[in-house]
Amino acid sequence: MTSQNPGPLVSAEPVSAPWSGSVAAPRHAVPSGEGAGAPGPGRAVRRAVFGAPGDPRWARPALWGVLALAAVLYGWALSGLANEYYAAAILSGTRSWKAFFFGALDAGSFITVDKPPFALWVMGLSARIFGFGTWSMLLPQVLAGVAAVAVVHSAVRRALPGTPGHAAGLLAALVMTLTPITVAINRDNNPDTVLVLLLVLAAWFCLEAVRTGRTRTLVLSAVLVGLAFTTKMLQAYLVLPAFASVYLAMAPGTVLRRLGRLLAAGAALVVSSAWWMVVVDLWPASSRPYIGGSTDNSVWDLVIGYNGLGRIFGGTRGAGGMPGGLPEGLPEGAQRGFPGGGGGFGGTSGAGRLFNDILAGQISWLLPFAVIALVAGLVLSGRGSSRGTRAALLLWGGWLAVHYVVFSFAGGTFHPYYTTAMAPAVAALTGLGGVLMWQAYRESHAWSWALPAGIAITGAWAFVVLRRTPDFVPWLAWAVAAATVAGVAGLVLARLGRRLRRRTAVVALVAGLVAGLAGPAAYALTPLGSPVNGTNPTAGPSGSRGFGGMGRPGGMRGGPGGAVDQKAIEYLRKNRGSATWLVAVGSAQSASSVILSTGLPVIAMGGFTGSDPAMTVDRLKQLVSAGQLRYVMPGGERGGPGGGGDSEVNAWVQASCTAVTPAEYGGAEGDASLYRCG
Structure with missing residues (x-):
């Protein structure tokens, strides 16, 4: 077997490391025609359309295409009021600033919702400006979802130098856009959409802080995590182990300096997390609403109990947080959607939860590839790549690992849409690791197996998931299988053959991309044609969604109980x-x-x-x-x-x-x- 390079599909011109502050211009730069160097609106438009001088010509238009796709998936044919529990609080916040500040369910401010109010503030301000309705409430969610895709693209692009970085960022953005559960939740008014945007922004600034060592950048990252806490409490903190360990291990300066900056960031985290909680708990209880979800009318109890340890270890409220167990009249099979029926809305806890019949189609499609990409990327990035690449891999890998453990083994109420918080890490690792494995495939005989193996495992898992619901696009599983075989065989032949190697590799790479994304893309399209299930939004065929795919048994739109005539x-x-x-x-x-x-x-x-x-x-x-x-x-x-x-x-x-x-x-x-x- 010859080790001759089959020819680059991603430009391999020499560039300086992205952390050195300069990048050499790639082969396909923005043309320097009329107005390219002149100030004025023409230059700004060209930069917006084609990117900065030195970017590949395809990079910015392709990014705009992905962002447009995200906007369509997240915003097409929105109807209804999604989760009526949150919708009522948003409407009430437009009638009363007091209800707005506390996140009260009613304009009279008797009781709050069981979450902190930051996401309600975002949607509520839109509703105050434009008038309450479906679009005024959900448009901020759509924009936040699209913005999160853009931030993930930027973070991944900056982690690899030159054209490979643009390719990795684009792939990460596409994976993030097509993650089925992310499409479902971004069409809803649950707080997870805003949570994800704040956390990916925090990751961007954390990686920038690792690059520069600047304290203010790390502090800003901590403040964003604090705002995420004010969106969904302790779930926001799942990223902290990865952020802190990567900064401590890889940021510039001595260990003492790094520890000092982390302490400053920790102080900012405490203030930005606790300010609303402290204000509310110090407010006289007689003149504020009761804190919904708490047992003693305090936000602290809500943080530690119902929205904290209760989610991890379960509680005494019965199934699904419901007193006395399951509601009556659930369809056959619906009981598995509650903790008391063998698991949360996402099924029984355990190492395989994210691969079960309920969650597999929501988030697991590229989980195996992300793990392979992480391991291979860490090994390959130690062979001369910049420390920025390794830092990004470690940060996103730590993000994914912590979320996997917590989500898999949580014994309390667990909704499938919680897993949207894993999507940025899966997307980033797929983009970074995928490009690194492609480069290794072209350049290293020893590592030429990694990319074909990743495609084979991903395609095989997609086939398994699709065959669990054989009535859903019946031909798709077999098309994925065929694309997987074509991708793997093509990559192997391109390494062994002597003719048409570049063309074979291109076709094989496209086939592998189709094999990995066809399944999630099919699932991602389903929310566009069905009403939003506000309590438990999911994507895909109804048979794969557990309780979420069964409509709204018992009127579960805003909590248990009966309707008023x-x-x-x-x-x-x-x-x-x-x-x-x-x-x-x-x-x-x-x-x-x-x-x-x-x-x-x-x-x-x-x-x-x-x-x-x-x-x-x-x-x-x-x-x-x-x-x-x-x-x-x-x-x-x-x-x-x-x-x-x-x-x-x-x-x-x-x-x-x-x-x-x-x-x-x-x-x-x-x-x-x-x-x-x-």
């Missing part, structure tokens, strides 16, 4: 009088739907699950006597879905208030019980 809502509006709240109901589902249909404040006595101890008898008496509340629609006993917080509250309502019969508002017998208390 439209005739009852009209009755309440006519008889509300001067009360602050239209009605008090058992849980967030009922409250959210009424808030969205009326725009009026509604109390969710038991929060999202119906089990929060937000409403007490004394508090209810106070609201009724002050004329702030006239009507109550209690749920069941605490421990059941829609419980409304406390059986004592229900008993007081039944004993002290007047029952409104369904006949008074034109309802049907068997409708939820309504009581007039004032």
Whole structure:
């Protein structure tokens, strides 16, 4: 076998390391025609379209194409109000700055949602400017998703010198764009989209801090992680082990200097993470909303309990965070979507969770290739590549490893869309490692097997995932198998043969790319043709989505509980009088739907699950006597879905208030019980 190079598909001209501050111009640079060097709008337009002088001519237009694809996938045919729980809070925030600041579910600020409010602020500001609606609420999510793709591209491109960096960045951006669960969540109003953008920005600045050693850049990275904490609490901190260890190991300066900068960044992290929490917990409880999801009306309990250790180790709230276990009437098979039924919404915890029937089609397509790319990339980047490449591989590899362990073994509530936080790492490792393996394939006989092996394993896994739902695009699995065989065989023949080696390698590389991306691309298209499942958004055929693919059994749009009849809502509006709240109901589902249909404040006595101890008898008496509340629609006993917080509250309502019969508002017998208390 000859080791002669079959010819570069990616320009291999000499360049200086990207961390040295200068890069030599590649062969295909932006033309220096009229206006290329002259100031003015023409130069700015050319730079925007073709990139900076020295960039390959294809690089910037290709990036624009990927970003346009992301915008279409994330924004096409958006409809509905996604997760009504968050939508109600966003609407309420447009009616009250107090509700906006606290992230209250209702404009009267009785109880907050069970997450910190940063993502709600982003969507809420848009809704305040443009008026509340589907597009004003979800457009910031679409833009955040597209921006995250662009940031990942930039971070990966800067990690490799010259044209290979542009190729790696483009591949990473394409993988990020086509990750199925990312497409699904970026069309939704859950906070994960904003979380991912903040974290990839933090990664960009962390890598820049490793390159330059500048304290302010590292501090800015820490502040972005802190803002991510104010978006989704402790999940934001999963990137910290990778960030801190890479900086400590590879940043310029002595170890003491690096430790000092890390301490400064740590202080910034604490301040940017804790400021809202401290303000809220110091605020007099009597003049702020109850902290939804907490057991003692404090953000600290929410951080450590429901949104912290409870997610990792599980809790006592029952399945899926629901008091008393599973809701009744779920379709056959839906019980596996809850912790009490053998796992979270993402299935039973364990090393294979991310490859199970529910999650495999959402995130796992390129996980094996990313691991191969990480290992091969670290070995290959030690053979003369810049330390920037190694730092990037270690950072994204650490990001992926920590998320894999936590997501695989978490024993509490686990939704498939949490895994969108893994997409940047999978994309970056695929881009960086893929290009490094391609370069090694061309230049090294010893490493010529790595890329074919990666394509073979990726194609085989894609075939397995696709065959789990044989009715979904039935021919696709076999097309992927054929593309995999063609890609692997072509790469092997290109190394062994003496003629047409470059052309064979090009065709094989394209076939391998098709084999790796056809499956996720097919899944990524499915959310565009179906209504958003706000509680558990997923992509792909319904049979692969677990609970998320079964629609909304039991009305699970905004938490457990029953809906309020439209005739009852009209009755309440006519008889509300001067009360602050239209009605008090058992849980967030009922409250959210009424808030969205009326725009009026509604109390969710038991929060999202119906089990929060937000409403007490004394508090209810106070609201009724002050004329702030006239009507109550209690749920069941605490421990059941829609419980409304406390059986004592229900008993007081039944004993002290007047029952409104369904006949008074034109309802049907068997409708939820309504009581007039004032």
